[in-house]
Amino acid sequence: MLSDVMEDYLKTIYQIQARSGPPVSTSAIATALDKTPATVTSMLGTLEERGLITREKYKGAELTREGETVALEVLRHHRLLEAYLAERLDYSWSEVHEEADALEHHISEEFERRVAAALDDPAVDPHGDPIPSADLAPLEDDDATPLSTREVGDTVVVSRVSDRDREELEYLAEAGITPGTTLGIVDVAPFGMVTVETDDGGEQSLPESIAEAIYVVDADTDGTDRDAGSDVQEAGNA
């Protein structure tokens, strides 16, 4: 059996690896988990012994297939919980992350199945992140890029939004920007300020930090299979 702590390390390594690719540095993990680098080095040793990661000294870590499976399991729990809380317990999308973090290590497989069944096997969580399937098959990486990398004139659809910052999420819910929203980029000002036009014709100016947290795809690349779970995306963003 793996401890909660080990599960959190594996989840974190997975997420950094998904963004920046392996190897994942000690300090990146330390920052993400708010631990000292020395602590991380020690735990990486344990995870390596258990066959969950491979490691090159002074370079960084990489998940093994087994480690990846554990990470996907935890991520499935996390995202199913987020979806359930938003859909069935009236949580807003800015509140679900912390609650899911606290519960993800403690639910049974039976609970996981029942929650998934209650929601009819949702494909994405309230932030637009894909929910790993029950068989824990690897997730394909998506082609979404931050809004901050796009240019004036682009028309894009919001694919997902980083769920790490409550205030950002509240701001975006207020602005009516959630997964599925279509945005036209009207202006890009100095310091990364992006002005967008929403479906309803309104204009919003978004600071760079927000524009970096919004992942978008081209409008014509839209609605392929990501939208299967858009009922969940729509829910509880008041």
Added chain:
Amino acid sequence: MLSDVMEDYLKTIYQIQARSGPPVSTSAIATALDKTPATVTSMLGTLEERGLITREKYKGAELTREGETVALEVLRHHRLLEAYLAERLDYSWSEVHEEADALEHHISEEFERRVAAALDDPAVDPHGDPIPSADLAPLEDDDATPLSTREVGDTVVVSRVSDRDREELEYLAEAGITPGTTLGIVDVAPFGMVTVETDDGGEQSLPESIAEAIYVVDADTDGTDRDAGSDVQEAGNA
């Protein structure tokens, strides 16, 4: 902040104290939590320092008001979770206990509120045990006694059923005996075997171990306020 482990000790002390009164012996706690007596002695020292229990050496422990409040909080979480799982996720009453045990330390106060609201503030859990109120006021002790202490001719109503043994609970669900069921005692045989007649006229013979786990009140003392939450009692006992 209290650890999960401390919460479990306090919950356990509360439950033993409710059954047998203080002081609660080291060995009783050790048995209930499946730890060694030495371990329990050590933790009792910690709980005493924190002001959660009082203690007389070689005699046993007793909860302070503060300790009792913590225990009631954990118990509220546990029983609300059991009720929610049975009512909203289709769990049977034999499955809820373990899941609630795993989750009770990890839900937020917000989650507690939302679950309570979703169920319309249930008064009892699926086993008939009272759910402490949100203000954590002490529970009055009920007057229910084990079916095994009753005599031929008595007509009684099931008040609650011990939730510790899955197989017992499955057996009872099968037999149609749940909180609220009226039973007539038809026979008491050697070795404590009790034969009862159920509402529908059927007869059941219950081994002593089962009869000890069923807490009943006199039929005429019935339906005072315990029945406020009988919708919950009825749910999910397939």
Added chain:
DNA sequence: TTATTACTTTAGACGAGTCTAAAAGTGGAT
């Protein structure tokens, strides 16, 4: 009253996960 027995506490050890401080390695700039 004393001896037996059961229970409780003390003493000491250990694994998990964490930290701080110091040593070692890495990679770019001079």
Added chain:
DNA sequence: ATCCACTTTTAGACTCGTCTAAAGTAATAA
């Protein structure tokens, strides 16, 4: 080619919750 700044690892310590083994206490039986 050497040095410097930064990162990583090592070394050692600490807390928490647990255990085993030994010693102490209480209650009862002889």
